[in-house]
Amino acid sequence: MARREIGEINAGSMADIAFLLLIFFLVTTTMDVDSGIARKLPEKTDVQSDVIVKEKNVMDIVVNRNNQLLVENEYVKVTDVKRLAMKFIDNGGGLGTPIDDKPGEPCDYCGGDKDPNSSDHPSKAIISLQSDRGTSYGMYISIQNEIEGAYTELRNKLSKKLYGRSYDELLNDYKDNPSKSLQDRLDDLKNKYPQIITEPEPIK
Known part of the structure; x- marks a missing residue:
């Protein structure tokens, strides 16, 4: 009785199928993308600063493990943070930070209430954001966005007044066509409303 020969497996077809499965996986699978807040961190300095910060120049924002938000020990909504931050930063109730041994000057561009019990100057206005280890990431990002929005709106208002x-x-003009004059204007606005945000150690 004649033996039947065993046919060979078409390895080429299997390779094609494996390749198609790989393509399908790459097309249909979502990859995790890092998300966060773009912010340049200050460089580490070896010199210890002896600057005394007045309590009125610090706006305390605290969010607990239940995502409850307190600004200056009062419960507020996330949507209130931007307005409160703008009022604090733009208060202009005193003198700015001394520069090159020159005394600080009053804020002649601030449009705030000039409340003597609130911040002296945008260059001295510090926003302190303290979270809890149980605070949700979404809540933390929402608060950061509100703070960022406060600085942006203040810069927008001043920029329209100064430069139209x-x-x-x-910023968009500079991205499309970088120039020294645009860079100088952007730097001037950032210097007039500098982002001074501190984040104490999270509450355990």
């Missing part, structure tokens, strides 16, 4: 265009528009 908003800070955001100047």
